[in-house]
Amino acid sequence: xxxxxxxxxxxxxxxxxxxxxxxxxxxxxxxxxxxxxxxxxxxxxxxxxxxxxxxxxxxxxxxxxxxxxxxxxxxxxxxxxxxxxxxxxxxxxxxxxxxxxxxxxxxxxxxxxxxxxxxxxxxxxxxxxxxxxxxxxxxxxxxxxxxxxxxxxxxxxxxxxxxxxxxxxxxxxxxxxxxxxxxxxxxxxxxxxxxxxxxxxxxxx
Amino acid sequence: xxxxxxxxxxxxxxxxxxxxxxxxxxxxxxxxxxxxxxxxxxxxxxxxxxxxxxxxxxxxxxxxxxxxxxxxxxxxxxxxxxxxxxxxxxxxxxxxxxxxxxxxxxxxxxxxxxxxxxxxxxxxxxxxxxxxxxxxxxxxxxxxxxxxxxxxxxxxxxxxxxxxxxxxxxxxxxxxxxxxxxxxxxxxxxxxxxxxxxxxxxxxxxxxxxxxxxxxxxxxxxxxxxxxxxxxxxxxxxxxxxxxxxxxxxxxxxxxxxxxxxxxxxxxxxx
Numbered sequence: 001x002x003x004x005x006x007x008x009x010x011x012x013x014x015x016x017x018x019x020x021x022x023x024x025x026x027x028x029x030x031x032x033x034x035x036x037x038x039x040x041x042x043x044x045x046x047x048x049x050x051x052x053x054x055x056x057x058x059x060x061x062x063x064x065x066x067x068x069x070x071x072x073x074x075x076x077x078x079x080x081x082x083x084x085x086x087x088x089x090x091x092x093x094x095x096x097x098x099x100x101x102x103x104x105x106x107x108x109x110x111x112x113x114x115x116x117x118x119x120x121x122x123x124x125x126x127x128x129x130x131x132x133x134x135x136x137x138x139x140x141x142x143x144x145x146x147x148x149x150x151x152x153x154x155x156x157x158x159x160x161x162x163x164x165x166x167x168x169x170x171x172x173x174x175x176x177x178x179x180x181x182x183x184x185x186x187x188x189x190x191x192x193x194x195x196x197x198x199x200x201x202x203x204x205x
Numbered sequence: 206x207x208x209x210x211x212x213x214x215x216x217x218x219x220x221x222x223x224x225x226x227x228x229x230x231x232x233x234x235x236x237x238x239x240x241x242x243x244x245x246x247x248x249x250x251x252x253x254x255x256x257x258x259x260x261x262x263x264x265x266x267x268x269x270x271x272x273x274x275x276x277x278x279x280x281x282x283x284x285x286x287x288x289x290x291x292x293x294x295x296x297x298x299x300x301x302x303x304x305x306x307x308x309x310x311x312x313x314x315x316x317x318x319x320x321x322x323x324x325x326x327x328x329x330x331x332x333x334x335x336x337x338x339x340x341x342x343x344x345x346x347x348x349x350x351x352x353x354x355x356x357x358x359x360x361x362x363x364x365x366x367x368x369x370x371x372x373x374x375x376x377x378x379x380x381x382x383x384x385x386x387x388x389x390x391x392x393x394x395x396x397x398x399x400x401x402x403x404x405x406x407x408x409x410x411x412x413x414x415x416x417x418x419x420x421x422x423x424x425x426x427x428x429x430x431x432x433x434x435x436x437x438x439x440x441x442x443x444x445x446x447x448x449x450x451x452x453x454x455x456x457x458x459x460x461x462x463x464x465x466x467x468x469x470x471x472x473x474x475x476x
Contacts, residue, residue, distance in 0.1 A: 027367055028364060028367040028368050028371055032364075032368070033368060033371045033372070033375070036368050036372070036450075036451050036452045036455065037372070037375065037377075037452060039447065039450050039451055039452065040446045040447055040450045040451075040452035040453065041443070041444045041445075041446060041447070042447060044444070045444050045445070048444060051378055051379040051442070051444075052377075052378055052379075052444065053377060053378055053379075054375075054377045054378075058375075058376040058377055058381060061376050061381075062371070062374050062375045062376050062383065065374055065385070066385075109379060109380075109442040110439045110440065110442055111439055111443075111444055111445045112439060123396060124395045124396055125395065133397075134396045134397050135396065136393070136394050136395040136396050136398075137392075137393050137394050138386070138387065138390075138393050138394075138395065138400075167381075174386050176379075176380040176381050176382070177381055181379050181380070181381075183379055183380065183442075
């Protein structure tokens with residue numbers, strides 16, 4: 001887990017954030033903002049050390065309201081790409097039925113949850129199986145995802161990588177970096193990739 | 206009579222046909238349900254209003270005092286319209302405060318209440334009422350029918366608004382989420398739940414902020430904005446934000462400003 005380095009703090013403190021704000025909108029400097037955030041979450045809950053972050057990418061996406069200038073876009077993309085770890089044996093396809101279960105599971109990871117395997121909660125934002133009507137619209141529809149890509153192995157690898165770290169594909173993407181943060185396990189990400197790419201998966205039916 | 210019968214028939218048939226041809230509009234059905242329940246005689250949130258009224262005038266705490274001397278911004282004991290202008294700057298504390306922070310301040314300084322107990326019971330649960338939820342329901346209800354209008358004139362109010370705005374967009378932690386992840390586009394939803402757009406002034410923000418505090422049917426409790434934000438951060442997989450912290454008030458001020466001009470109808474009732 002990357003922590004915001006002192007140099008980033010110094011850099012962030014050096015300019016006034018909020019370039020997309022209107023002229024008459026009052027502004028606040030980054031250091032003051034981080035003091036307020038620190039007071040909202042003064043101590044790290046036990047076992048949460050790896051979950052708490054405000055890394056360089058989060059900071060720059062917040063600052064630019066997720067709309068990065070090209071130079072920053074390229075920098076974030078390169079940095080995030082370097083974090084991706086594909087499965088050692090190169091196989092990104094697991095059990096699509098397990099993937100289907102994780103895609104539909106929104107439990108786990110909140111401060112009121114007991115420790116458990118986190119659900120991936122894909123349906124919160126994406127349409128997947130066309131017969132599952134309870135889907136969100138924050139992300140694009142994934143109906144026929146594998147079929148539309150002709151089940152190509154390199155496309156499956158790209159999908160695994162996108163689940164692992166969405167920001168390596170689209171910097172400041174809304175989608176969480178599931179592998180980078182360790183929210184999902186390697187096996188879960190393989191199962192989810194199979195849910196997208198298995199010809200028998202309801203995603204492709 | 207014959208005309209009436211024919212009319213009744215056609216309405217009945219028409220409705221039947223419409224139902225057969227169109228999927229039931231869930232949001233419209235929910236709206237009907239909300240209207241049914243928003244009758245003060247049947248919305249359980251008004252039980253909190255009644256309890257809050259008692260708590261407001263009851264002498265309590267080590268100083269055996271009521272809250273009637275508490276200044277919520279409009280002068281000591283003045284409740285009408287006070288909620289519509291909160292959060293705002295208070296000279297005696299030098300801070301921008303929301304209703305709950307201000308009540309906590311009065312409970313501590315004027316009544317000498319055990320604040321650990323007040324904060325332990327900040328969110329009601331079965332068999333455990335919350336003084337805060339009761340008082341907020343009572344006081345907010347005194348602004349029902351009025352419109353949000355925060356002053357935003359003091360430099361600290363301006364700063365709090367700016368902090369709230371930055372927090373709204375601040376992505377962090379396990380899931381890279383910020384408030385804007387879900388609330389910065391029009392007409393989006395999570396699963397089937399519609400998401401109000403809150404990063405711009407307008408009807409979504411007005412409808413949302415104008416209906417808090419609210420009785421949550423799913424929780425059988427009346428909830429305040431502090432609880433709503435607590436629950437948002439919970440769903441974002443953030444650690445638990447500190448109750449009455451400066452950041453939550455800043456976010457609330459940002460949201461109330463987006464809701465400016467929106468009518469307050471509280472306590473409302475929601476899923």
